[in-house]
Amino acid sequence: EREKAKKEALEREKAKKEEEKREEEEQKREEAEKKLEKLKAEKEAEARKKKEEEMAEAKKKREEEEQKQEEEEARKQAIQWKQADAVSMSLYCFALMLPFGYEPMLLREQENRRVGIFDCDESAVFSNTSTILSTGEQSPVSVTLLNGSLSVAYGGKWMTALNTGVFNRLWMRVIEIGRYRYHDWVVKADPDAVFFPGRLKQLLRHKAPYNKVQRQVAEPQNPQCANCRLKGKEMESCASHVRKYQQSGETCSRALELTARAPPTDCGCNCDDFACDLPGSAMYLNNCKWGLHGPIEVLSRRAVAMYLAGLPSCVPLLEHPWGEDKFLDQCLQQLGVTRVDEYSLLSETACGEQPAPCGTDKVAFHPFKSTQSYFTCHEYADKYGKGPASMPRFMLKGEDIGDSSDIVVKKQ
Numbered sequence: 001e002r003e004k005a006k007k008e009a010l011e012r013e014k015a016k017k018e019e020e021k022r023e024e025e026e027q028k029r030e031e032a033e034k035k036l037e038k039l040k041a042e043k044e045a046e047a048r049k050k051k052e053e054e055m056a057e058a059k060k061k062r063e064e065e066e067q068k069q070e071e072e073e074a075r076k077q078a079i080q081w082k083q084a085d086a087v088s089m090s091l092y093c094f095a096l097m098l099p100f101g102y103e104p105m106l107l108r109e110q111e112n113r114r115v116g117i118f119d120c121d122e123s124a125v126f127s128n129t130s131t132i133l134s135t136g137e138q139s140p141v142s143v144t145l146l147n148g149s150l151s152v153a154y155g156g157k158w159m160t161a162l163n164t165g166v167f168n169r170l171w172m173r174v175i176e177i178g179r180y181r182y183h184d185w186v187v188k189a190d191p192d193a194v195f196f197p198g199r200l201k202q203l204l205r206h207k208a209p210y211n212k213v214q215r216q217v218a219e220p221q222n223p224q225c226a227n228c229r230l231k232g233k234e235m236e237s238c239a240s241h242v243r244k245y246q247q248s249g250e251t252c253s254r255a256l257e258l259t260a261r262a263p264p265t266d267c268g269c270n271c272d273d274f275a276c277d278l279p280g281s282a283m284y285l286n287n288c289k290w291g292l293h294g295p296i297e298v299l300s301r302r303a304v305a306m307y308l309a310g311l312p313s314c315v316p317l318l319e320h321p322w323g324e325d326k327f328l329d330q331c332l333q334q335l336g337v338t339r340v341d342e343y344s345l346l347s348e349t350a351c352g353e354q355p356a357p358c359g360t361d362k363v364a365f366h367p368f369k370s371t372q373s374y375f376t377c378h379e380y381a382d383k384y385g386k387g388p389a390s391m392p393r394f395m396l397k398g399e400d401i402g403d404s405s406d407i408v409v410k411k412q
Contacts (some may be wrong), residue, residue, distance in 0.1 A: 167324035199387030238269030294325035344388035
């Protein structure tokens with residue numbers, strides 16, 4: 001029994017040692033695994049860190065490249081803006097004034113403050129009398145006389161003023177005087193339209209296709225542009241000779257110079273650029289989604305000339321009970337004058353908008369018939385609004401736009 005007990009004790013001791021050995025080996029294995037896991041985690045962390053650094057570096061390079069591209073684009077826009085601002089752009093603006101009611105005094109106040117049509121390069125007020133009918137006093141603004149009555153009937157679907165005849169006489173008077181020919185664009189504005197010529201100029205200078213419409217040469221003081229005075233060519237028009245030169249590759253201005261040479265060298269014609277073939281330069285702006293509205297009408301000088309020349313062919317349109325704005329719109333389209341939708345031109349109740357308080361980026365707001373409401377709108381627009389073609393959000397330093405070293409673009 002003692003031997004048996006001793007033997008069992010030895011076996012238990014042996015089993016205990018074997019168990020301890022197994023536990024030691026298991027502990028070593030676990031430690032080795034932990035060590036491997038730690039090394040693996042360290043390698044993974046190092047790889048992640050390296051990848052993050054590479055991604056951060058790539059992002060930084062990308063952002064630097066994007067910023068460089070932005071600055072280059074901003075620089076180009078700065079140059080383009082400055083070049084466009086340097087282009088001569090002139091407006092001939094006019095209004096038709098009824099010799100009674102609120103219009104005379106409203107126009108006087110506009111003239112006193114040099115706003116509306118009186119802020120254009122040249123302006124005119126037309127009426128059929130220089131006397132205010134209600135008082136017998138002299139008109140508070142200088143007027144150019146227009147023959148005929150200004151009274152009109154009302155009718156049509158919307159009971160609008162059927163004033164086509166009056167305004168056709170007005171346009172013919174404008175063309176007869178001829179001052180519009182000395183300007184790039186012609187604007188007819190109603191007295192109660194709060195009109196910003198500066199905003200219109202920015203729009204016409206900086207937005208295509210308007211920025212392509214400009215006079216090619218100065219208007220001659222004594223134009224003589226009928227027939228050629230060259231011997232044997234007397235039955236040919238000056239314009240036909242100008243356009244022949246254009247067809248041979250000459251510019252409009254050069255063709256006019258060549259045709260102006262005295263006989264026997266050439267025709268001796270003294271023409272303006274109306275004699276040239278300038279596709280797309282006859283253009284007008286449609287200011288409402290429902291068609292042209294009369295508070296402000298903007299036409300290129302060539303469109304005005306085409307309107308006068310083509311008016312006889314538009315006589316059948318007079319059968320419709322239209323106002324002058326729709327007649328003008330339809331007639332110009334019939335004559336092939338380019339019509340461009342420009343809804344930033346006018347904010348008007350009749351076009352489904354609420355113009356007050358005049359804080360939007362429109363060129364004109366309508367209607368504001370009292371002096372107080374007119375200038376409340378004007379002052380608010382001047383303080384809080386901006387034009388539809390506003391200066392880009394960067395600063396340009398340096399006067400010589402041809403030298404890139406003088407141009408510094410700083411984003412605001």
